[in-house]
Amino acid sequence: MAAPRRSPLNGSTLVIGLYLLFLMLPLYWLLNMSLKTNTEILNSFTLWPDRPTLDNYRTILTDASWYMGYVNSLIYVVMNTVISLAVALPAAYAFSRYNFMGDKHLFFWLLSQRMAPPAVFALPFFQFYSSVGLFDTHIAVALAHCLFNVPLAVWILEGFMRGVPKEIDETAYIDGYSFGRFFVKIFMPLISSGIGVAAFFCFMFSWVELLLSRTLTTVDAKPIAAIMTRTQGASGIDWGVLAAAGVLTVVPGALVIYFVRNYIAKGFALGRV
Amino acid sequence: MNKTTNQKAWFLVLPVLLLVAFSAVIPLMTVVNYSVQDTFGQNEFFWAGLEWFEEMLRSERMWDALGRQLLFSGIILLIEIPLGVFVALNMPKSGFWSSFCLVVMSLPLLIPWNVVGTIWQIFGRVDIGLLGYTLDALGISYNYTQDVFAAWATIIVMDVWHWTSLVALLAFAGLKSIPDAYYQAAKIDQASRWAVFRYIELPKMMGVLMIAILLRFMDSFMIYTEPFVVTGGGPGNATTLLSIDLVKMALGQFDLGPAAAFSLMYNLVILTMAYVFYTVMTTLEKREG
Numbered sequence: 020m021a022a023p024r025r026s027p028l029n030g031s032t033l034v035i036g037l038y039l040l041f042l043m044l045p046l047y048w049l050l051n052m053s054l055k056t057n058t059e060i061l062n063s064f065t066l067w068p069d070r071p072t073l074d075n076y077r078t079i080l081t082d083a084s085w086y087m088g089y090v091n092s093l094i095y096v097v098m099n100t101v102i103s104l105a106v107a108l109p110a111a112y113a114f115s116r117y118n119f120m121g122d123k124h125l126f127f128w129l130l131s132q133r134m135a136p137p138a139v140f141a142l143p144f145f146q147f148y149s150s151v152g153l154f155d156t157h158i159a160v161a162l163a164h165c166l167f168n169v170p171l172a173v174w175i176l177e178g179f180m181r182g183v184p185k186e187i188d189e190t191a192y193i194d195g196y197s198f199g200r201f202f203v204k205i206f207m208p209l210i211s212s213g214i215g216v217a218a219f220f221c222f223m224f225s226w227v228e229l230l231l232s233r234t235l236t237t238v239d240a241k242p243i244a245a246i247m248t249r250t251q252g253a254s255g256i257d258w259g260v261l262a263a264a265g266v267l268t269v270v271p272g273a274l275v276i277y278f279v280r281n282y283i284a285k286g287f288a289l290g291r292v
Numbered sequence: 293m294n295k296t297t298n299q300k301a302w303f304l305v306l307p308v309l310l311l312v313a314f315s316a317v318i319p320l321m322t323v324v325n326y327s328v329q330d331t332f333g334q335n336e337f338f339w340a341g342l343e344w345f346e347e348m349l350r351s352e353r354m355w356d357a358l359g360r361q362l363l364f365s366g367i368i369l370l371i372e373i374p375l376g377v378f379v380a381l382n383m384p385k386s387g388f389w390s391s392f393c394l395v396v397m398s399l400p401l402l403i404p405w406n407v408v409g410t411i412w413q414i415f416g417r418v419d420i421g422l423l424g425y426t427l428d429a430l431g432i433s434y435n436y437t438q439d440v441f442a443a444w445a446t447i448i449v450m451d452v453w454h455w456t457s458l459v460a461l462l463a464f465a466g467l468k469s470i471p472d473a474y475y476q477a478a479k480i481d482q483a484s485r486w487a488v489f490r491y492i493e494l495p496k497m498m499g500v501l502m503i504a505i506l507l508r509f510m511d512s513f514m515i516y517t518e519p520f521v522v523t524g525g526g527p528g529n530a531t532t533l534l535s536i537d538l539v540k541m542a543l544g545q546f547d548l549g550p551a552a553a554f555s556l557m558y559n560l561v562i563l564t565m566a567y568v569f570y571t572v573m574t575t576l577e578k579r580e581g
Contacts, residue, residue: 039397106307106311110307117297118297125305127567127570129308134562136513136534139555140319166312230535247407261410265407272402
């Protein structure tokens with residue numbers, strides 16, 4: 020056997036290794052539990068499942084009241100991402116290109132919406148969406164999540180747009196492009212990575228939020244995260260199914276990360292590096 | 293970039309403005325409405341003036357929650373910011389392992405918040421959780437539902453687990469933007485590792501670090517789901533942070549008046565802090581050119 024290529028084991032590798040281990044351990048434990056039966060979870064303490072079983076996953080994927088939770092979550096997350104981007108794109112363009120009356124105040128005001136605690140809005144949202152008849156619909160949650168996603172999208176996109184030289188706009192206008200055509204045909208492809216990153220963030224924050232989505236839904240649009248609380252049945256908590264449901268909520272996030280992995284770092288800096 | 297003045301740009305901002313007005317201003321007005329009225333049910337409301345505000349300002353409950361909140365935010369910032377920077381400094385700069393680290397580190401950020409709570413709730417249990425079981429086996433008494441210190445330790449470690457990666461990713465983005473020439477110059481000057489960090493890396497990271505501090509401070513200041521799932525605000529009120537207290541008051545006890553007054557003051561505190569951070573940030577950006 021050829022000698023394996025030795026990776027230099029220095030301090031940095033050790034630090035990163037330990038940190039990744041710290042991140043992975045709780046996740047591993049969740050995965051481990053999701054592959055066990057409840058009897059095994061409660062009666063023996065093992066570092067890996069003795070007899071791995073997919074029963075917990077089967078329970079979730081065959082029961083509509085379970086898997087509809089994922090569908091509901093995905094529906095409002097996608098709606099929210101589309102709405103947020105659609106309104107944020109022109110606004111970000113305006114902020115990055117023009118001075119106008121009150122622009123700085125407006126920008127800060129938007130930003131401050133991102134900082135508003137969802138707990139403050141839980142009750143008014145509940146009453147507001149009930150009174151306009153949107154309670155327990157996907158669109159209600161999608162609109163509610165715009166509270167923090169639109170400002171964030173504007174902020175990120177503005178950062179990316181700033182990096183595009185203004186001469187491009189001017190040349191396009193001289194060439195006779197209308198604003199609409201220029202924006203869609205020329206400008207959007209130029210900041211496509213920024214749009215991707217903004218979409219990623221909208222997806223992420225809408226996907227992980229629970230307080231508002233739980234408050235605004237009861238049955239028809241109930242997100243998976245809220246459904247998970249029902250594993251507390253009469254016979255105690257169904258740990259295995261709970262763990263399996265948890266693992267399944269991690270999957271969409273992991274997929275999305277994979278697609279934007281090269282832009283993550285820049286995206287987290289909100290395009291400001 | 294030199295911008296041109298164009299008042300028509302307002303039309304481009306208009307959709308955002310309408311949407312945010314719809315989803316923020318209108319609901320917030322109902323809060324304002326409740327904060328100055330009292331009710332005996334049946335939708336009858338009475339003008340109460342500033343009574344609720346005075347009551348809340350005198351109530352120990354709110355000040356205690358605020359104190360716990362400041363303590364929590366302070367501790368997690370003190371841990372997450374240095375740790376995040378430290379991790380970023382040690383990350384591989386490019387290649388497969390760099391992407392690998394980025395992807396793995398982002399994972400906790402994309403887990404729904406109550407699942408984060410559930411993960412740690414399970415992880416810390418003495419009977420079925422790896423952490424609780426190990427601590428118990430080592431003879432350390434650990435029970436986050438009974439013991440105040442254990443509860444705090446759990447929610448802090450959980451937050452560090454959940455969010456340090458965000459700081460690390462931001463710092464990493466800042467580090468990657470430093471041109472090689474800087475490091476070469478430092479080498480010629482025989483600068484120490486510390487000097488390189490202090491005079492090259494830290495100033496270059498300052499901008500993104502401010503974003504990191506801003507985001508982490510704000511998000512930790514309104515944290516609700518994760519500690520709620522793990523401790524439910526207990527034992528007693530030991531981990532009842534501001535949002536937990538507020539939700540208890542508004543949706544649990546339906547004390548609309550006090551809850552509304554509480555909300556507005558809560559919002560005001562956050563707004564003030566956001567303004568301070570934002571001003572510092574924009575000044576920094578300007579100074580960099």
